[in-house]
Amino acid sequence: MPKFAANLSMMFTELPFLDRFEAAAKAGFKYVEYLFPYDYPKEQLKVKLQQNGLQQVLFNTAPGNVQAGEWGVSAIPGREADSQRDIDLALEYALALNCPNVHIMSGVVPPGENYAKYKQTFIDNVRYAADKFKPHGIKILLEALSPQVKPNYLTASQFQTLELVDLIDRDNVFVQLDYFHAQNVDGNLSRLTDALKGKFAHVQIASVPDRHEPDEGEINYQHIFAKLDEIGYDGWVGCEYNPRGNTEDGLKWFEQYK
Numbered sequence: 098m099p100k101f102a103a104n105l106s107m108m109f110t111e112l113p114f115l116d117r118f119e120a121a122a123k124a125g126f127k128y129v130e131y132l133f134p135y136d137y138p139k140e141q142l143k144v145k146l147q148q149n150g151l152q153q154v155l156f157n158t159a160p161g162n163v164q165a166g167e168w169g170v171s172a173i174p175g176r177e178a179d180s181q182r183d184i185d186l187a188l189e190y191a192l193a194l195n196c197p198n199v200h201i202m203s204g205v206v207p208p209g210e211n212y213a214k215y216k217q218t219f220i221d222n223v224r225y226a227a228d229k230f231k232p233h234g235i236k237i238l239l240e241a242l243s244p245q246v247k248p249n250y251l252t253a254s255q256f257q258t259l260e261l262v263d264l265i266d267r268d269n270v271f272v273q274l275d276y277f278h279a280q281n282v283d284g285n286l287s288r289l290t291d292a293l294k295g296k297f298a299h300v301q302i303a304s305v306p307d308r309h310e311p312d313e314g315e316i317n318y319q320h321i322f323a324k325l326d327e328i329g330y331d332g333w334v335g336c337e338y339n340p341r342g343n344t345e346d347g348l349k350w351f352e353q354y355k
């Protein structure tokens with residue numbers, strides 16, 4: 098049965114961020130993920146997790162200059178120092194929060210730029226991270242983002258990300274399989290899951306097309322969860338969706354998994 102993590106960047110947004118930990122725990126979650134921890138001292142987040150009996154299971158490296166259109170810097174040629182600084186900071190937070198997974202965001206490749214250079218820059222930076230994280234048993238996750246969400250992101254297809262994982266060739270680097278993006282770009286989710294077996298170490302879910310609760314839209318998540326059990330997936334499933342309305346009102350789908 099899947100182990101669900103509440104995504105505190107997208108769920109419980111009726112509340113200030115630091116109050117969302119208690120709300121998630123009261124709703125029955127034991128695990129949480131969110132995009133970026135860096136606005137808060139490590140100790141403050143650690144106390145929130147401890148007070149509410151929660152385990153942190155994922156967060157991302159810093160996004161760069163979002164106002165300037167950046168969404169990760171680790172693929173950007175010339176920003177290697179920024180990438181390694183972000184990776185080092187992420188390691189500090191992962192150790193403090195006892196978080197087993199870090200998603201390294203690659204970045205946007207502006208049209209006309211040399212895609213191969215961005216790809217190799219990302220491979221080099223992820224290898225740096227993999228070697229630093231390895232002694233601590235922390236996994237590195239790489240994610241494809243659909244063009245509807247992030248145009249010109251380094252990878253859009255799950256299979257592009259799988260190719261990167263193979264090229265990087267480190268045993269602690271895996272695909273972050275977000276079924277929302279996978280359905281938008283690749284489809285054929287059952288066969289895709291089979292093809293990625295053993296190569297993905299985190300899953301995220303949301304409805305398609307509206308990125309709401311997993312109890313609506315074109316993905317049959319009961320089938321997906323059964324598929325994940327069938328292949329022996331033992332990682333977490335991040336609930337990275339925008340609630341239709343009040344978060345708690347939308348959690349009926351979760352009742353059977355508590």
Ligand SMILES: O=C(O)[C@H](O)C(=O)CO
Nearest residue numbers: 132157240242275301337
């Ligand atoms: O947007 C997503 O699906 C990713 O999981 C993320 O964390 C940032 O893009």
Ligand SMILES: [Mg+2]
Nearest residue numbers: 240275301337
């Ligand atoms: Mg995602």
